Amino acid sequence: MPGLVTVCRKAICALSVLFVFGSGAAIAQDKLTLRSLDARLARIERVLDQSLLEQLQRVDSLQREIRSLRGEIESLNYEIDKVTKRNADLYADTDRRVTELEESQNSLDLLNAEAGFSDDDFSGGGFLDETAQPAAGLAEDAPAVFVAQPRTSVSTPISADFGNGPRPPTGALRDTATQAEKAGYTRAYDLLVRGQNESAVRSFNEFLVSFPDGPYSDNAWYWQGEAMYAQRDFDSALRNFGVVVNSFPASTKVPDARLKIGFALYEQGRFGEARSILTGVQNDYPGRSAAVLARKRLQKMDRDGQ
Numbered sequence: 001m002p003g004l005v006t007v008c009r010k011a012i013c014a015l016s017v018l019f020v021f022g023s024g025a026a027i028a029q030d031k032l033t034l035r036s037l038d039a040r041l042a043r044i045e046r047v048l049d050q051s052l053l054e055q056l057q058r059v060d061s062l063q064r065e066i067r068s069l070r071g072e073i074e075s076l077n078y079e080i081d082k083v084t085k086r087n088a089d090l091y092a093d094t095d096r097r098v099t100e101l102e103e104s105q106n107s108l109d110l111l112n113a114e115a116g117f118s119d120d121d122f123s124g125g126g127f128l129d130e131t132a133q134p135a136a137g138l139a140e141d142a143p144a145v146f147v148a149q150p151r152t153s154v155s156t157p158i159s160a161d162f163g164n165g166p167r168p169p170t171g172a173l174r175d176t177a178t179q180a181e182k183a184g185y186t187r188a189y190d191l192l193v194r195g196q197n198e199s200a201v202r203s204f205n206e207f208l209v210s211f212p213d214g215p216y217s218d219n220a221w222y223w224q225g226e227a228m229y230a231q232r233d234f235d236s237a238l239r240n241f242g243v244v245v246n247s248f249p250a251s252t253k254v255p256d257a258r259l260k261i262g263f264a265l266y267e268q269g270r271f272g273e274a275r276s277i278l279t280g281v282q283n284d285y286p287g288r289s290a291a292v293l294a295r296k297r298l299q300k301m302d303r304d305g306q
Contacts, residue, residue, distance in 0.1 A: 001094040006181060013086075014296050025116045025215050032212075055069050072246045075208075081205065082098045088291060093195055096171075113174060137269055163238075164281045165205055165208075165210035166205060166209045166212055167212070168212075168221070168243045168247040169212050169213035169217060169247070171213065171215065172213075173213050173215060173217060174213055174214050176215070177211070177214050177215050177216060178230050180217070181207075181210075181211045181214050181216065184206070184207045184210065184211065185207055185219070187203060188200055188203035188220065188223070188224075190204075191203050191225055192223055192226065192227050195230075196228075197227040197228075197230045197231050198231065200223070200224070200227040201224055201231070204221075204223060204224035204227070205224070208220050208221065208224070208303060213217060217248070218244055218247075218248035218251035218253055219251075219253060221240050221243045221244050221247075221248070221256055222240065222244045222251075222253040222256065224239070225237045225239075225240030225244070225257070225260065226260070229263070229264060230239060232267070235265040237260065237264050238261060238264050238265070239263045241257040241258070241260050241264070242257075242261065244257035245257050245258055245261070255285045255288055255290035255291075256283065256289075256290050257282075258277060258280065258281050258284075258290070259278070259281050259290040259293055259294055261277050262274045262275075262277035262278035262294060263282060263297065265277060266278075266297065266301070266306075271301060271306040274297075274301070275298065275301060275306075278297055278298050279294075279298065281294040282294040282295050282298065
């Protein structure tokens with residue numbers, strides 16, 4: 001028995017030694033594995049950090065490029081707006097110059113039309129003679145007047161919405177205009193020439209309210225329509241040009257008013273009506289600038305299939 005106990009004790013000791021050595025080896029192996037994982041994680045973190053840094057740099061570079069492109073786009077838009085405005089300002093002048101070349105035989109009539117006044121505005125019709133002596137029966141300090149050629153009575157105005165603005169006269173037009181009347185007309189026209197269309201519309205409004213039946217009434221209606229047309233207010237422009245045609249049939253502005261009615265209808269996409277009006281202008285006023293411009297627009301409509 002004592003020998004058996006001894007043997008058992010030795011066996012237990014041997015097993016204990018094996019267990020201790022085995023546990024130590026396992027722990028050492030675990031430590032090696034952890035160190036390996038830490039190293040791998042460190043490498044991965046470095047790679048990710050580098051990749052993230054590169055991505056951030058690329059994003060920053062793209063943002064700078066976008067800001068630069070936006071600046072260029074804004075600059076281009078500004079230049080386009082300037083060119084568009086300049087083209088709009090030169091549109092009428094270009095058409096008039098082309099017409100002048102095509103109608104050299106009628107250069108005097110074209111110059112009168114280009115100046116913006118009818119025949120009645122020139123010699124014998126609308127200029128103030130400040131050197132003339134007062135007419136008999138007038139005081140020396142009486143206001144000067146402008147004598148225009150006799151006008152015919154106006155017809156019944158077309159039915160239109162005039163709102164609170166001026167309305168066409170229904171009686172005979174006056175043959176004379178005071179200096180204040182001439183100054184008011186010139187002031188409104190000068191605004192139009194300078195391209196201040198909105199102010200020109202208001203100024204012509206004031207003129208027509210103050211002098212609805214004067215010798216410059218037809219011109220004022222026409223040029224206010226031109227200012228409205230330039231603002232692309234085609235409905236109002238059509239109303240004004242219609243007043244010239246219907247209420248002032250003897251006016252020298254009738255051909256141009258009919259032409260601009262055709263142009264306004266064209267701008268509104270009412271091509272059938274525009275073609276009818278422009279064809280009438282071309283046939284009724286051969287050799288006049290209005291007829292030439294009507295023909296050119298009809299040719300454009302033919303090319304565009306309108």
